[in-house]
Amino acid sequence: MDFDNKASVKIRAYDVLADGVTNRDSLFHTPTFSNQLGGIIDSRVMVLREFCDKERLLRFHSDYRSNKIRELIKDPSSAVLGYDPNLKIQIRLAGETTVHHQDNITKAAWEESQHISKKCYSVKDGSSKKVKNPSDYDFELKGLDVEEGYANFAVLKFNYCSMEFLYLQRSGHRRCKFEWSKNGVEKSFWLVP
Secondary structure: OOOOOHHHHHHHHHHHHHHHHHOOOOHHHOOEEEEEEOOEEEEEEOOOOEEEOOOOEEEEEEEOOOHHHHHHHHOOEEEEEEEEOOOOEEEEEEEEEEEEEOOHHHHHHHHHOOHHHHHHHHOOOOOOOOOOOHHHHOOOOOOOOHHHHHHHEEEEEEEEEEEEEEEOOOOOOEEEEEEEOOOOOEEEEEEOO
16 A cells, blocks of 8 residues: 555545445444534544445434533534554544434435334433433333334435544554545645655
């Protein structure tokens, strides 16, 4: 891999993100997603469900009742961070997230979701609610109609306008940033690591 060539760097970044969608052992399968929550940066690990380099898109699933949904509707500014020490690669993405709920996008994503994933959205009350007894929220699969969880299911489509790639190596680290304008014009530049 030629980490002194920007085109090669971008291809490597895209390969790592694409692998993160299907490879559960990849640390990019569960990157950190951040947005603002009441004026404070709030971060959490989320499962990467889709990556499309042409659209500069990452897709995640969420409970529509969670606090991040209300905040993303108000302010879609968000960021995604992934790092794998074995690959010695960090990828930072910045952009905006669109929330989808009970539309064609959520319907398609719901239909491709596994049964075990669907049950997470069937939990009573919403994500992050304060409770007295956590065992009241344990899954009881008997009698649970996971399809009812669709009402709480949301899809987050994160479109990035900047991507920063960092590769750590003994002979000298490589850090490159790619930015896209609103009409898709790309520029890139090297950064001091």
